[in-house]
Amino acid sequence: MSIFSYHLVKTSYYKAFRILVFSPQPKNISGLIHIECMSFMTLGSKVLSPARFFSRKIIVFAQWKSEEDLLNYLENDGFGKVLSKGWHTRLKFLRQWGEFEGFKIPMENDELNDPSAPVVAVTIARMKLFQVPRFIHWGRPVERLVRDHPGSTLSLASIKLPRTVSTFSVWKSQKEMTDMVHGHSSVPQPERHIKAMKERKRKDFHIEFTTLRFKSLSEHGEWDGRKNIIPIIKVNK
Template identity: 50%
Template sequence: MRLHSFHLARVPLHTAVRALLRPPAAPGLRRMEVLAGMELGAPVLSPKRMRIRHLAVFAEWDDEAALDAFLAERPLGRRLAAGWHVRLEFRRRWGAVRELAHLPEEAGRTDPAEPVVAVTLARMRLPELARFIRWGRPVERQVRDHPETTLALAAMRPLRTVSTFSVWTSARAMTGMVFGRDGGGAGRRHRDAMAERDRRDFHREFTTLRFRPLSEHGSWEGRSDHIPFR
């Protein structure tokens, strides 16, 4: 069965730079996005804005055996195995990034009460970067501080690729944030940012992917229970 995974790990600087410049190939690895982690909502001019040694890796595999072999046998895989990752079953896609356009718009229904993982991936229009930061940072804080997220972060690969990753206690909570059903002014941030994007797009390509979490491995920031399995 085709599988996706998302990994977080602290690695030596030379390992991070090599992986960012040239993601590895391996049997059964369909594609891999290697990015440097960022703290959601951090000031633009801050060391928290781009943590090169904090790798965030999103990958697609032929099956679990291919992922297990990569983690056990490949140099980058062993570094990632020492961190944290979640194995994912694809559910839905909005928008399109060329490398992920093969995924169907819908692969299965989501139980509104079950936890979900959301991954966004975008290729930026560099002239729109200032607008993107202006409209995006309030949304970053909204997601980071939402009571129904258990883990939320951003990541980037210079100069054009940006991504977000978030774990939600339920699909209902996530869609409530997306469509602005949360109370107060904060509830409008995502909706207003999407309206601004529709007015003049920040990105050359953009996609949002929804997944059902299958299993959680390792720990991140001292925790090994980021996925709220029921």
């Protein structure tokens, strides 16, 4: 069974630049199906902030044929050893909306029957360059909604110029995430996500776009001094 992994690591600006320019290629790495290497971006940051375009914080989202392939990469590859110094979570696929080339998404969706179970959400898109101003206008309110939502334990974005953008969020419960999506959260302006989705449906911002939902299998390392970012599934006795 394939697994996904999501990595956060802080390195030098020089190494970060090299990683973005010379990203690993699946054909050269045993068991790697697809990989996206991006630069960290603070959700809700100013449009012209340097933090929106390049950072020494690197984000990697990848799919592997097996967990053993991921472990081998982290232990034996040069870039893998860099990633092993940061934080990552290993993910089991649950659901997909939309499409994105490169990843081999399972044909069958899975479900978490418990609405109180924690979930991880990843969005990734290739932008239509002339639609970037519209995307920023409608997207920044959603960024702030997710960033400030009490149901999220970690939320961030990433970018790889010229057109790849992505978000990552960890949710205390599946219900809190779906309430946010449908505008039912008890927060100011809860409808921000719905409005942006209606605008995307009216005129798409993207060449390709997908939202992926996962169950975290494990969590490793720390990020900005934090551990145990993924909530533990509660077991009813």
